[in-house]
Amino acid sequence: MTRILLLGGTGDALRIARQLDSTHVYSLAGLGKVPDDLACAVRVGGFGGSEGMAQYIADERISMVIDATHPYAAQISANAAHASRAAHVPCWALRRPAWQPQAGDDWRMVGNWNELTAALAPFRKPLFTLGREPLAHLDEIPVHQFWTVRCLDPHQDATRARIIATRGPFTLEGERALFALQAFDVVVSKNSGGGATEAKLEVARERRLPVVMLRRPDLPAVDREFDSVDDLLDALRVLA
Template identity: 45%
Template sequence: MTSRVLVLGGTGEARRLAAALTDAGVDVVSSLAGRVAEPVLPPGQVRIGGFGGVAGLVAWLRAAPTAAVVDATHPFAAGMTAAAAEASTVTGVPLLRLQRPGWTARPGDDWRRVDSLAEAAAAVVGFGSVFVTTGRQGLAAFADVPGHCLVRSVDPPAPPLPRRATVLLARGPFTVADERALLRRHAVEVVVTKDSGGSMTAAKLTAARELGLPVVLVRRPPLPPGIPVVPTVEAVLARIRSCAI
């Protein structure tokens, strides 16, 4: 096994990977962006806050010799993923992308895929009640949406918010029963979310399908070319054990 692995990201997969590597005797440093006020911390060493762009990450990797970097950030953390790819090229430190698969539509789903939050906002014009679950970043795109917006995020979002907004602070996972009750209570007519994948927040998709509601789904940004991508923690461990990262 390697001497030190830098794990980027505060996702559930990142925490599970840090725990597995720590149990295997690997020196793990987990880096969290610091966007959540009270993050769930993984085992091992933790640093909170960005590196200061590509130059800062390169400097850190050179100052703290690292055998591998695993980018386990959120699928929409495109800036950090791009920085990790460039820093890997500059330093020669191997990089692996741990990314959960996106969601797959099932019979009965009415999904309307878009490429950006701006397109998502345009797609919900005409609906009277919108459930916005895209996180607290980027809500400015919905500032001019005429309908009522139920906004859910872990921490209080900063303005600008939708002109008619109700903010719900909550952290997943959520059950289908709770999501179905929430959609009914607020008379939601359309759900907006990012294709983050995974089970933590997938219950709203099931609830929307059961209630016959459309879902506006923002596609993931493309990954930088050439990065090896694996879908599970187990696949990362296998790569590291075989030194094939």
């Protein structure tokens, strides 16, 4: 019998977890809300790197790893691929397609925080949708800028920053209202793909705002890749 270790933390991963029975394990890093309505076991916390994950796979008699983490969780994905090889079990990955620029988009691609801040230099009111990373840089905000940072983590506002602690999905109407109220002049985003947070890009397009887009990291090769939850679930049903 196949026993799955599902690495998650995304809405896509939760969809997969809802299809798993008590044989399987859904693993979360511990950020955000921990679901309490799943039939599968839920594990919260890290493994101690790839070696720790490999040991967990062996100890728990895991026979397959599914990496359904965020496209920017490169270290976790690398650990999953390495641990699976070390434990001699297959590793599947859900790799959702990246967003693609459309007519009228003004995307400025960057590869790291230094490139990002350089690209933001001409602007005054950026909206950050990168997660928690900007919280570590609130003491570096240029004097001509006021940041709005949207992330999961509650955090007190800074002298020149507003923190919005919330979770997607975000609607088009809600994003339009936020942009109109705050008068952002640039959006800062990861190229996460999927529909849960895409509305901000449509509003940026409508308002002709530039988007500073953080490039996706390189992810490791795995035994099978899927670009949709449905395709992955169909493949699991074949195994059952």
